[in-house]
Amino acid sequence: MTKPILKPNERIDGLPSQNINIIQNPDMFSYSLDAILLAHFAGVKGKGHGLTVDLGSGTGAVGLFYTPKVSGQVKLVEIQPELAEMAKRSINLNDLADRVTVIQSDMKAIFDEIKPGSVETVLTNPPYFPINESTKTNIDEHYEIARHELMINLPELAQITNKLLKNNGKVYMVHRPERLADIFSAFAMRKLMIKRVQFVYGKPNREANMVLIEAIKSGKSGGVRIMPPLTAYTESNEYTPEVQEILYGKAWEK
Known part of the structure; x- marks a missing residue:
């Protein structure tokens, strides 16, 4: 591991199972369990030689956590320069500069950097909340862009994903x-057929608060598989054994 260069208020958070460390600034934005679970859920096609793109990568958590699962190149696309710069330092921190690069750009303008139809796998932890007249956004600009659809909405994200992916890419x-x-609507209109869905529950006997989705470009319609549910915490606020294994167990299977 390369010696880190940290700026004021920054810290290093790690994922022991993948032996990956991320530089973060909690005053700007920090990844959470959803990023880890997405990287764990994401599959690998063949031997993992193809190009992977993490859209809206923030500090690079999803793409970096996924990188040990594959052997090909990984590109992190992030619009906010401060977060993109932290991601670059995390790449160096993990000695992954030979395989992982950052593109600091609006994802709508990346096709000069990434050839359409060249991507095997797209990963994305997009803004969750739509913008409307009653929306109360966060005061902090970094969190606003990360959490609310200020810069990209679901139909636009689906269109960009479709353009990036090879046929049968995921x-x-x-x-x-x-x-x-x-x-489902945005993906179906852009020939992204959803194939796997897994619901994540914060605690037992609660409503799901997260969903993980796999879709394939130009796949056949139908055949959606609902995977066994995943519960994150016990009633005593400890990680469940399954999540403990994801975080601290053996390296994830390739």
Whole structure:
């Protein structure tokens, strides 16, 4: 591991099972369990030689946690320069500069950097909340962009994903269950056929607060598989054994 260069208020958070560390600034934005679960949920096609793109990567958590699962190149796309710069330092911190790069750009303008139809896998932890007249956004600009659809909405994200992916390439997304109808509609209109869904529950006997989705470009309609549910915490606020294994157990299977 390369010696880190930290700025004021920054810290290093790690994922022991993948031996990956991320530089973060809690005053700007920090990844949470949803990023880890998305990287764990995302599959690998073949031997993992193809190009992976993490859209809206923030500090790079999803893409970096996923990188040990594959052997190909990983590109992190982030619009906010401060977060993109932290991601670059995390790449160096983990000695992954030979395989992982950052594109600091609006994802709508990345096709000069990434050739359409060249991507095997898209990962995305997009803004969860739509913008409307009653929306109360966060005071902090970094959190506003990360959490609310200020810069990109679901139909736009689905269109960009479709353009990036090869035929039969896959996209993996984490989102909120209440947006499922919007997700299914946006994906179906852009030939992204949803194939796997897994609901995540904060605690036992509660409503799901997260959903993990796999879709394939130009796949056949139908055949959606609902995977066994995942519960994050026990009633005593400890990680469940399954989540403990994801966080601290053996390296994830490739």
